[in-house]
Amino acid sequence: LQNDHFLQLLITDDVETAITMMSVLHSILRVNSSVLLQVDEETLHSVLDELVYKLSSTTNPVIGNAATKLLLLVAKFCKQLVKLLTARYKGLKQLLSTQWMGKGFDRDLSQLLDLLYLEQSSGKGEMQRQHQAACIIQAMWRGFQARKRLKKLPQAVTTLQRSFRAKREQELQHLKKQKEDEALKLQMQHQRQRAMRFFHERQLALLEIIHASQINKYMEEMEGKSALTIQRFWRGYRARRNFHQQKQSLKEYKAAVVIQRAACKFLEKRRRRRLLSPWKDPKGLTDEQRLALQQKVDDYIKLHPASQMSEEMSKELHMQAQEKLAQFLLRSRLDQRAVQRREALLAQVNTDVELLMNAPGLGKTTEKDLDVFMSRSIPVATKARQSHNTMLKYTHWPWWKKLGDEFMEDDVIPDDALNAELGTLFIGGRK
Structure with a gap:
């Protein structure tokens, strides 16, 4: 059965050869009924597939009778193969009952169908028993879950009540705070009204005291002060607005720089990935090519003969190449250090800019905010104190000391030295 020639003869389309091979297989099974269990699974499936294929692809009653007898003999002597037939060939029963009934071998066909239906009914009984067992397990599990929920029900009610009370207390606190805010707003409005009324009364009293000839002058002074106040508030508003606009534009610029840097890194990675693509063998040349x-190579060699180089010249050329290589490596190392130093300086500048941009106003500054701009290093703090004292001293000089070098005294610090002293900024402990 495991011989390839036997399977080839069984699979052939010749009717006489197929009938002969099925007769030989029938005789083998009568002599040794367990021979199909001794062969490998692939050979067994090939034999059964061919028998079922012959039943489904032909209408010759001789081939159908031989194939039916073989399947009946297999089903009688081995129950495992009956299960295999039922599981592997789902439409076999319908095929036998619709296509081969009334062809002259109904007895064998009926026995084969009875065996197949009996195996199917036993399989259904096993499935029904498993279904009942699954229903019992599910019922027990649902009962366990229901009892568990019933045990946790008082705790859930307590949790629900606690959350409801907390929610109600939160709403009451919110209403109370809202009423307090409204009362405070109304009180502030009354205070402003009283202050405005008091101001107007005081102004009228002053107008009564002033002589009639001085009223116009007083009104002009009041108008000038009012104009200065309006201008001061307008300039402050405009400066704050410009500052916020510049801050937003700076954030947009930094975001654009970050996006561009990420895009450049992505493009560089893709370019390197393309350069490191797998090697593709070139196409071979033909004999003529x-x-x-x-x-062409021979002609070029004849026209351009190679010049002979002495050993001294080759050593000198090698030394020149080594010197250029060393210079290149040294220059690349210096360039790399310069790039690292430049990146560190840019990072420090960006950090300083962020600290200055995010610094609060003078009215909102606390001691914690001052710690950001102070250094724990004693030399750095001493240098900063000296620079600050120098700046204070410079601001208190009279104007004639700042005109030029000819009016400077010996103890006067020149502007270059002052700029050198004030040219460094101490932020977060860095110089």
């Missing part, structure tokens, strides 16, 4: 290329 190889001969033509060899002829």
Whole structure:
């Protein structure tokens, strides 16, 4: 059965050969009924597939009778193969009952169908028993879950009540705070009204005291003060608005720089990935192309003979190459250090800019905010104190000391030295 020639003869389309091979297989099974269990699974499936294929693809009653007898013999002597037939060939029963009934071998066909239906009914009984067991397990599990929920029900009610009370207390606190805010707003409005009324009364009293000839002058002074106040508030508003606009534009610029840097890194990675693509073998040359290329090489060698180089010249050339390589490596190392130093300086500048941009106003500054701009290093703090004292001293000089070098005294610090002293900014402990 495991011989390939036997399977080839069984699979053939010749009717006489197929009938002969099925008769031989029938005789083998009568002599040794367990021979199909001794062969490998692939061979067994090939034999059964061919028998079922012959039943489904032909209408010859001789082939159908031989195939039916073989399947009946297999089903009688081995129950495992009956299960295999039922599970592997789902439409076999319908095929036998619709296509081969009334063809002259109904007895064998009926026995085969009875065996297949009996196996199917036993399989259904097993499935029904498993279904009942699953229902019992599910019922027990649902009962366990229901009892568990019933045990946790008082705790859930307590939790619900606690959350409801907390929610109600939160709403009451919110209403109370809202009423307090409204009362405070109304009180502030009354205070402003009283202050405005008191101001107007005081102004009228002053107008009564002033002589009639001085009223116009007093009104002009009041108008000037009012105009200065309006201008001061307008300039402050405009400066704050410009500052916020510049802050937003700076944030947009930094975001654009970050996006561009990420895009450049992505493009660089893709370019490197393309450069490191797998090697593709070049197409081979034909004999004619190889001969033509060899002829070109020979002609070029004849026209341009190689010059002979002495050992001293080769050593000198090697030394020059080594010197250039060393210079290149040294220059690349210096360039790399310069790039690292530049990146560190840019990072420090960005950090300083962020600290200055995010610094609060003078009215909102606390001691914690001052710690950001102070250094724990004693030399750095001493240098900063000296620079600050120098700046204070410079601001208190009279104007004639700042005109030029000819009016400077010996103890006067020149502007270059002052700029050198004030040219460094101490932020977060860095110089």
